[in-house]
Amino acid sequence: MELNEGLSGSVIYGPDSDDERHRTGTSSLADSMPMMDAYISMMRASALIAAGRTGLFEALANGPLTIERLAEAVGADEAGLARLADFLVLTGHVDRQDDRFANAPRTMRWFTSWGSVDYRSGLVWTGDAWPIMDDLGEAVRNGLPSQLLWDRMEERPELGRNFARYMATFARHLAPDLLELAPLSDGPLRLLDLGGSHGLHAMAFCDRHPGVRAVIVDLESALHETAKRIGHRSLADRIELRQGDIRSCDWGQDYDIVLYLSVAHNMSREDNRAVFAHLAKTMRPGGSLIIHDYPVETTPALFLAAFRLTLLVETGTDTLGYGELAGMLSDAGFSQLSSHTLVPADKGTLILARK
Numbered sequence: 001m002e003l004n005e006g007l008s009g010s011v012i013y014g015p016d017s018d019d020e021r022h023r024t025g026t027s028s029l030a031d032s033m034p035m036m037d038a039y040i041s042m043m044r045a046s047a048l049i050a051a052g053r054t055g056l057f058e059a060l061a062n063g064p065l066t067i068e069r070l071a072e073a074v075g076a077d078e079a080g081l082a083r084l085a086d087f088l089v090l091t092g093h094v095d096r097q098d099d100r101f102a103n104a105p106r107t108m109r110w111f112t113s114w115g116s117v118d119y120r121s122g123l124v125w126t127g128d129a130w131p132i133m134d135d136l137g138e139a140v141r142n143g144l145p146s147q148l149l150w151d152r153m154e155e156r157p158e159l160g161r162n163f164a165r166y167m168a169t170f171a172r173h174l175a176p177d178l179l180e181l182a183p184l185s186d187g188p189l190r191l192l193d194l195g196g197s198h199g200l201h202a203m204a205f206c207d208r209h210p211g212v213r214a215v216i217v218d219l220e221s222a223l224h225e226t227a228k229r230i231g232h233r234s235l236a237d238r239i240e241l242r243q244g245d246i247r248s249c250d251w252g253q254d255y256d257i258v259l260y261l262s263v264a265h266n267m268s269r270e271d272n273r274a275v276f277a278h279l280a281k282t283m284r285p286g287g288s289l290i291i292h293d294y295p296v297e298t299t300p301a302l303f304l305a306a307f308r309l310t311l312l313v314e315t316g317t318d319t320l321g322y323g324e325l326a327g328m329l330s331d332a333g334f335s336q337l338s339s340h341t342l343v344p345a346d347k348g349t350l351i352l353a354r355k
């Protein structure tokens with residue numbers, strides 16, 4: 001599916017072909033039934049969240065099941081589950097073979113432990129984010145969130161934990177691109193991961209290079225499971241956690257590699273400028289700063305517009321364009337900038353700069 005498709009029309013989600021659109025009633029019906037966009041989109045997201053919460057996709061990962069067996073496996077009411085499965089057949093997430101249901105190939109790949117990356121954590125987080133989106137109208141009216149996401153996470157620690165798990169899944173998806181881009185010279189290397197959360201990037205660099213020692217800085221809400229994860233991998237002597245606000249805490253110094261991955265869009269422009277200026281003082285000459293973000297120049301329009309709305313209601317911040325980011329980095333004393341758009345482009349862009 002082309003994500004940009006349908007921006008001027010009524011179908012902006014879902015099915016991969018016209019046939020499928022017709023079958024699921026998301027195209028022609030949306031033209032004549034004005035509520036279909038909102039209604040089908042709502043039910044589509046709700047059904048995916050319900051599939052994630054009930055464990056439906058994982059239960060089908062071992063092979064096709066009848067609705068009786070599936071209900072037994074996930075501990076759900078048979079009739080309720082049959083309605084969910086029927087809907088997911090129409091959205092293309094589940095296939096029906098006679099009286100048995102099976103995961104569609106893309107569901108198997110992305111939403112089960114058998115796949116290359118298991119985004120069930122993303123379904124759980126989408127369920128958590130759902131009530132927050134209820135505040136979107138108010139955020140649009142006021143131009144800022146009714147409550148910052150980070151404050152919600154302090155009040156409800158499970159939000160921080162679930163968000164960090166989702167970010168950990170994305171980190172597994174991003175890791176090959178990141179490791180390929182990062183210049184790793186021989187000898188000892190000091191790495192700083194600002195907003196490093198789950199710790200998977202720092203661990204991946206330690207695995208790749210025996211000389212890496214890392215510091216992770218993040219808020220308490222993001223670090224619930226990080227120390228345990230690092231301990232399990234016997235990396236506690238190489239990775240240090242510093243709990244605190246990037247804008248005020250001491251990061252240490254003499255870094256060869258700094259990761260600033262999906263953090264710039266959580267900061268105001270002034271805060272990003274201050275971060276880059278401080279990095280220029282605390283990095284070694286020749287050190288590499290790697291930024292991951294969604295610049296307007298390289299991000300598919302529909303995804304970018306959705307993401308900017310999400311930021312409006314969650315953090316009150318905005319994405320930076322590559323041009324603006326490049327100006328900030330250059331003002332702070334960074335040079336040799338390069339931009340690497342990932343495939344697919346919705347995965348974001350990596351930006352490399354040298355101190």
Ligand SMILES: C[S@@+](CC[C@H](N)C(=O)[O-])C[C@H]1O[C@@H](n2cnc3c(N)ncnc32)[C@H](O)[C@@H]1O
Nearest residue numbers: 167171195196197218219222245246261262266
């Ligand atoms: C979108 S997540 C990205 C996590 C990780 N860097 C990754 O790429 O998977 C943004 C992270 O920045 C952290 N963060 C946001 N504002 C922060 C601040 N003021 N101080 C420290 N960490 C912050 C959040 O807690 C969260 O872990």
